[in-house]
Amino acid sequence: MEATNTQMKTVVFDDAIVRAFSIVTVVWGIVAFLAGAWIAAALSFWQVNLDLEWLSFGRLRPLHTNAAIFAFVGNGMFAGIYYSTQRLLKVRMANDFLSWANFWGWQLVIVLAAVTYPLGLTQSKEYAELIWPIDLLVVVVWVVFAINFFWTLAKRNEKNLYVAIWFYISTIVTIAVLYIVNNLQIPTSLTHSYPIFGGVQDALVQWWYGHNAVAFFLTTPPLGLMYYFMVKAAERPVYSYRLSVVHFWSLIFLYIWAGPHHLLYTALPDWAQTLGMIFSVMLWAPSWGGMLNGLLTLRGAWDKLRTDPVIKFFVVAVTFYGMSTFEGPLLSIKSVSALGHYTDWIIGHVHGGALGWNGFMTFGILYWMWPRLYGTKLWSKRLAEWHFWFATIGILMYIVSMWVSGVSQGLFWRAMDAEGYLMYPDFIEGLTNSRAMYATRLAGGVLYLASAFLLVWNLIMTAKQGSPATVSIQVPAKRAEGDKESAWKLLTSAPMLFIGGILVLAIWFGASGGLLSPVLLAVLIVVFVAGIISYGLHQRKWGEWYGLVERHALVFTILALVAILIGGAVEIIPTIIVSEKVPMNITAEMIEADPELAETAKWLQKPYTPLELAGRDVYVSEGCYTCHSQMIRPFRHEVLRYGDYSRLEESLLDFPFQWGSKRTGLDLARVGGKYDHLWHYLHLMDPRSTSPASNMPTYTHFKTKTLDAAVYVGRMRVLAKLGVPYTDEDFARAEARFAQQGQEISDYLSEKGVEVAPNSELVAVIAYLQQLGKTNELPQPATPVEAPAPEAAPAEGEATTAALETAPAGE
Amino acid sequence: MYQEFYSKSDLLVWPVLALLIFVMIFVGVLAYVFLGLRDQKKIDEMASLPFVSEQETDTRIDPDNHGRNEPVVTDPAHELQDGRTR
Structure with a gap:
C-alpha cells in the first residue's frame, strides 16, 4: 500500500469504500423517498394502506424515517467522512477490513430494519425503533467505525486536525453515548423487550436521544462535511476559522440540552421544560454562526452559483440549515409550541432539515465527489440543474403545505366560541380541512422522489464515461506527529x-x-x-x-x-x-403516614391486567403512537376536547411511554370508557364506519390473530423487575385473568352480534383502550378487623375487580 | 421566582450550575479566539488544510497501468482567491 523512497512515501487512498457508500446512499435514498411518498399517499387516500398489516401507516412510518436518517443521510455521511478524512489526514483509512465491516454491517442493519418494521417489530421510540438484537448490531458496527476512525487519526500524516474532523469526532462519541443510554432494555424474547426507563423518565431519555440524533447524526456530520466539501467546491478556505472554533464548542455543548423542547406542556417537570426551551433558543446563535460561516465562504465566488450545480445544492442546503435552525428555536418557545406541537408544522420543520439541509448537502457532495471517484467530469450539468430545480420546488411544496396545514390545525383545535366552548368539537373537521394540503405535500414529495432519479441517471452515465480512480499523494516519510505532546x-x-x-x-x-x-x-x-x-x-x-x-x-x-x-x-x-420519589405503589398506610401522597395516589396508574398489557404491546407494535398522542396538555381547549390534563403519575408504569408527538388522530389518554366495545370493534375494523372522514388504516388482522397468555405472564415478570407492582398472586392468576377478561369482552360483542375470539388481538386492544385514563380509586385506610378471614382465591371464571373495571361504559 | 424553581428539589441547582459552567467556558473560548488567536499564519494554515494535499503532490494511479504513478491534476485551478480567512 505504501511505497517509501528516501524522503517521501506514497499514500494510496481507499476510494473503493467511498464509491460503495455513495452507491448505497442513492439506492437507500430512493427507498426512503418512496416510502415517504407512499405514506403521504396513505394519509391522503386511506386505501393506499391496501388493507395489509405490513403496509399500514404505523408500520411504514418508522421505515421511512429510519431509511431517510440512517440509510440515506447515514450512508452519505460515511461516504463523505471516508473521503474527506483520508485527504485531511493524508493517510489511507487504518484498516480496509474494518472499513468494509462498517459498510456491510450498516447495510445489514438497514435491511433488518426494512424487514422488521413492516412485521410490527418495534420499540416504538422514535428514530430508535429497532429491536434489541439489531440495536446490538448497530453498536458493534458503530464501534468498528470508531476504531477505524480513531486508528486513522493515530496514523495520520498531518499534525493538525481540521475543523471537519472535530465534528466527526463529536459525532462518533456522542452517538455512542446517546444510542446506548436510550436503548437500555430488558429482552423478553428475541424480538421484544421493555426499556429500563418508563413514563416520564423514558420520555426525557427518548427525546434527549431523539433530538440529539438530529443534532449529532443529521447536523454535526453534515456540518463537518460542509467545512470540507463546500470549501473545496468554492475553492476558497473557510470564511472564518475563529468562528468555526466558537461554532463547534458552542454547538455541541448547547445541542445536548435541547431535547425537552419536544415535551413542552407535557407532564415532564416544568424545570426541565424551561431548560430545554432556554437552551434551544440559545442554540440559534451557534447554528447561524455556522450557517454564515458556510455561506460567507463563497465570498467572491457567488458567480459560481449561476454555473455550478454543486454550489447551488450547497447554498440551498446551508440556507435550509439556517431556516431550520431558526424555526427550531422558534418552535421551542413554549407559547409557539402550544400552537405548533402535535401538528403538521413539525412535519414541515423536520423535512426542511432532512430533505432541504441533509438531502441537498448529500446531493451536492455526490455531484462533487462522484466524478473525482471515476476520474472524469460530471456527465451532464444540465441534468443536475434539472434535479436541483425539481427537488427545490418539491421540497418547497412539501414544507409550505405543511406550514399551512400545521398552523391551521393548531388554530382549529384551539378555536373557541363566545361562550368559551370549542368551535370545532369534532376533531375530524381539522383533518378534513387539511386534505388539500396533504395532496400538495404528496405532489411535492413525488417531485422530490422523481428528481432523485435524475441524479441516479447522471451518476450512472458519469461512472460509465470514466473508470474507478485510485488517488495517491506523496507525504514526507517521517510522520508528522500531532499527538507528540503527552x-x-x-x-x-x-x-x-x-x-x-x-x-x-x-x-x-x-x-x-x-x-x-x-x-x-x-x-x-x-x-x-x-x-x-x-x-x-x-x-x-x-x-x-x-x-x-x-x-x-x-x-x-x-x-x-x-x-x-x-x-x-x-x-x-x-x-x-x-x-x-414518586412511588409506583401507594398503600393506605403510606397515605396515613404522609397525607400529601393522597393526591399522587389519586392519579397513580394501575398495573395493566395481562390482557391489557397484551393489548398495549399490540398497540405499540402497530405504531399507533405515530398518529395518536396520550398526553393531554393543560389548555382549556384540550381539556374540553379530551378530558382532564395528564399527570406525571398516570404513565409511570408505561414501558415504553406512549405520549406521542403527532396528532393525525385524537389524543387517547382518556379514551377509556368513552365508547363501548362495539364502537371500538367497528372503528378498528373500518374506521370510516364510525368516522366517515377518517384516514386511519383498517386493522382487520386484529380479529384473526390470537395471543398466548403465557407470553404475557413472562412479560409481567420483566415489568415487575422494573418496578411495576405486580404481586405473586398477579402472576399466579395471570392466565386465568387473561382468559376471563377476554371472555367478557368477547361475550359483550357476541351479544351485539359480533363473534370475536376472546384471545384475539382485537379483544386485547379493546381491553387496553378501555382502561386508558381510568383514574385510580384512592386507597382507603384499613379498618381494624379482629380476625381477618383468609381471602379465598377466586375460582377460575370468577369475575375479577380488574375485569369489572373494564366493563364498557353504559353497561 | 427562583425560590419557586428550587422549591421542589435541591437537585435543581445543577442545571443552573451547568449553565454557569457553559457561560464561563464560552467566554473562555471567545477570549481565546478573539484575543489569543492572533497568529494569522497559523489561522491561514488551519483554514487551508483541505487544499494542502492537492497543492503539494496529488497523483492518481492508473488502474490499467498496474500501479505505476502518473501525476494527474484532479482539481484544476487551485489558486485560492481571497485566501485569507478570519
Missing part, C-alpha cells in the same frame, strides 16, 4: 486546571446546596477572575495550549465528550432521582 501534560496544564477548578467548585456548591451563598459565589467569581488574569499574563501559553489540544485527538475527544455529558447528565439524573 495527553497527561495537556490535561494538567493551567487552562485545564482552570476549567477543572470551575467544574469542581460547581459540583461542590451544588452538593452543598449553596449556590446562592454569597461567599461561595464570591469564590467562584474570584477563581474566574484569577483565570482571566492568568490568561492575560500568559496569553501566548494559553493560546499554544489550545493549539496543542486541537492536534491531540485523544485530549480533543475527551473534552468533546465532557462537553456533551454535562448537559445530558444534568437533565437526566435529576429527573430519574426526582421520579424515584
